[in-house]
Amino acid sequence: MxxxxxxxxxxxxxxxxxxxxxxxxxxxxxxxxxxxxxxxxxxxxxxxxxxxxxxxxxxxxxxxxxxxxxxxxxxxxxxxxxxxxxxxxxxxxxxxxxxxxxxxxxxxxxxxxxxxxxxxxxxxxxxxxxxxxxxxxxxxxxDNDLALTxxxxxYGSAAKYIGTSVKEIIRDSFCLEYSKGLVTIVEIMGRNAGWLTGAAALAKGEDCSGPDLIYLPELIFDLDNFMERIKDLLKKKTSVVVAVSEGIHLEDGRYVCELGANVDFVDAFGHKQLTGTAAYLAQYVANEIGCKTRAIELSTLQRSAxxxxxxxxxxxxxxxxxxxxxxxxxxxxxxxxxxxxxxxxxxxxxxxxxxxxxxxxxEKLVPREWVNEDGTYVTDEFVAYVKPLIQxxxxxxxxxxxxxxxxxxxx
The missing domain is CATH 3.40.50.450 (Rossmann fold)
Structure with a gap:
């Protein structure tokens, strides 16, 4: 040069x-x-x-x-x-x-x-x-959403942090038993692409059952179906942990976080600031079931750890x-x-x-075949793709x- x-x-x-x-x-x-x-x-x-x-x-x-x-x-x-x-x-x-x-x-x-x-x-x-x-x-x-690469x-470091943190949250959530159970919603970054949220599945292993449900923004989020699944899970276990992307949205296109708070801030590229998805869902579950809930937003921790x-x-x-x-x-x-x-x-x-x-x-999105049919978890192919990147x-x-x-x- x-x-x-x-x-x-x-x-x-x-x-x-x-x-x-x-x-x-x-x-x-x-x-x-x-x-x-x-x-x-x-x-x-x-x-x-x-x-x-x-x-x-x-x-x-x-x-x-x-x-x-x-x-x-x-x-x-x-x-x-x-x-x-x-x-x-x-x-x-x-x-x-x-x-x-x-x-x-x-x-x-x-x-x-x-x-x-x-x-x-x-x-x-x-x-x-x-x-x-x-x-x-x-x-x-x-976000891991660049095309052609x-x-x-x-992404690998953020995925490692998310897998580790979700595992620790699951471990913590079983310490105390609540009469009506505990539902923990973990909000993970990702507007349109669910690569980060899918990394929550890395928590699953011989010593951990992993999160119960994982919701990616690539698929439409059904609030009623979500509620039914939470109720079913609470019949079988005392603690439920759910990983959701900040960008999950309803069939009409509204972000779930918009249901709970005003999303006013828009950046230079026209992107709305997404926050409050977990908080809204935790409140929604608490109101419907009357159980103890927690909302955990990983926010900037997942990129600065x-x-x-x-x-x-x-x-x-x-x-x-x-x-x-x-x-x-x-x-x-x-x-x-x-x-x-x-x-x-x-x-x-x-x-x-x-x-x-x-x-x-x-934008490179998570392939549909890497999410289960119900849209509530990622497949083994997804995990096999991400595992080498966190070593x-x-x-x-x-x-x-x-x-x-x-x-x-x-x-």
């Missing part, structure tokens, strides 16, 4: 996104990049000329290792939707002016669906205008970061690195690059009994 590299992070954080950043930095340096810049708060920060020279912050191998073990987005993130080129050309002129000034050869963006939309638009503009900068997407999202970095990260996930996140730099160095543009599963047993995965136009703004542990670097993170006071 003769020029400089710039890297940014976008969208929701994960336990593995910084491992991709470490992979980008290390590979860019190994390939001779002069400088590796980090955008602060993604493309939004770049437009305000907010960036750092990463070599001033990653000064040795320990810093790089700490970065890989640090959750959330080290550089800061954003949810900014680039306008269409014909709508606002000035935005693009401004971005490319900054990239020109910094002598950027490769622009790497680590993110999910909306971030790939950014890569698509910037690479299109570069090609049309004859700019030499190459734009490569690096996959990241706990077997899975996304960030680096103490429960998957080794496979952290290694693959670093690998896709490196592969993104390699692709740019070898002349690719407007592409995203994807993971291609070679085998399940032993688990093997390699990287490839695919056209970002076929990935941006597309191994990454020990945090402990200082005074608490994990040490790589921190830069810029936020």
């Amino acid at each position: 003769k020029g400089n590299v710039i890297v940014g992070q976008s969208g929701g954080p994960t336990a593995a996104i910084n491992s991709s950043l470490a992979g980008v930095y290390r590979t860019a340096k190994d390939r001779g990049a002069n400088k590796v810049y980090g955008m602060l708060h993604g493309i939004q920060g770049l437009m305000e000329e907010k960036y750092i020279d990463l070599s001033e912050h990653i000064t040795n191998d320990l810093d790089a290792e700490l970065l890989k073990r640090t959750p959330a987005a080290y550089l800061g993130s954003c949810r900014y939707k680039l306008p269409e080129i014909h709508e606002n050309r000035e935005v693009y002129e401004k971005i490319f002016e900054i990239l020109d000034k910094l002598d950027i050869e490769a622009f790497i963006y680590i993110g999910g669906n909306d971030s790939m939309d950014t890569i698509k638009k910037l690479s299109d503009y570069a090609i049309v205008m004859g700019y030499p900068t190459r734009f490569i997407g690096c996959p990241k999202t706990i 077997d899975h996304t970095p960030g 680096s103490h429960c990260a998957s080794r496979v996930d952290i290694l693959e996140a670093s690998q896709v970061g490196g592969a993104a730099v390699k692709a740019a160095d070898e002349g690719d543009n407007g592409k995203m690195v994807v993971l291609k599963r070679i085998s399940d047993d032993p688990y093997q995965c390699s990287t490839e690059v695919k056209d970002v136009h076929k990935i941006a703004n597309d 191994g542990d990454v020990s945090p670097v402990m200082v005074d009994g608490i994990p040490r993170h790589l921190y830069k006071p810029h936020h």
Whole structure:
């Protein structure tokens, strides 16, 4: 590499996104990049000329290792939707002016669906205008909903945390017996895709029966049917644990969480903020049956729990970061690195690059055949798909009994 590299992070954080950043930095340096810049708060920060020279912050191998073990987005993130080129050309002129000034050869963006939309638009503009900068997407999202890749970095660690937490919740729920029973509803992230919620099935094993019911957003949620199933389960056992996706919705399209509270907040991409699904269902069950209920919302815990990260996930996140730099160095543009599963047993995965136009703004959902006929649980195929992704542990670097993170006071 003769020029400089710039890297940014976008969208929701994960336990593995910084491992991709470490992979980008290390590979860019190994390939001779002069400088590796980090955008602060993604493309939004770049437009305000907010960036750092990463070599001033990653000064040795320990810093790089700490970065890989640090959750959330080290550089800061954003949810900014680039306008269409014909709508606002000035935005693009401004971005490319900054990239020109910094002598950027490769622009790497680590993110999910909306971030790939950014890569698509910037690479299109570069090609049309004859700019030499190459734009490569690096996959990241706990939602695991990016097209053309077997899975996304960030998902394995979130799935491991969900499986672990649901198992602990089940263990806890059997401690006390209530006269009319206990129903615990665990709310897991996922607007349209149920990959995370399905991971609750990982709690099931020789020492644990697993959750009783799992509801994914891919299928319509029937409130009456749900109620009947809860009543039937309480006839057989004293404690019932249900995993639900935050995005489960009724036949008329309303989200279940909208039944209980006003969902007013809408982000830059037009997504409603979903919260309160478990709270609504727990209250509904309590009113109908009069039993003890609990609502547990995993919320940001499932994406920030680096103490429960998957080794496979952290290694693959670093690998896709490196592969993104390699692709740019070898002349690719407007592409995203994807993971291609070679085998399940032993688990093997390699990287490839695919056209970002076929990935941006597309959503990969859980296949219907990976959910049981009733729509109340995932199948063995789903579990076989996710199990290899949660293998191994990454020990945090402990200082005074608490994990040490790589921190830069810029936020």
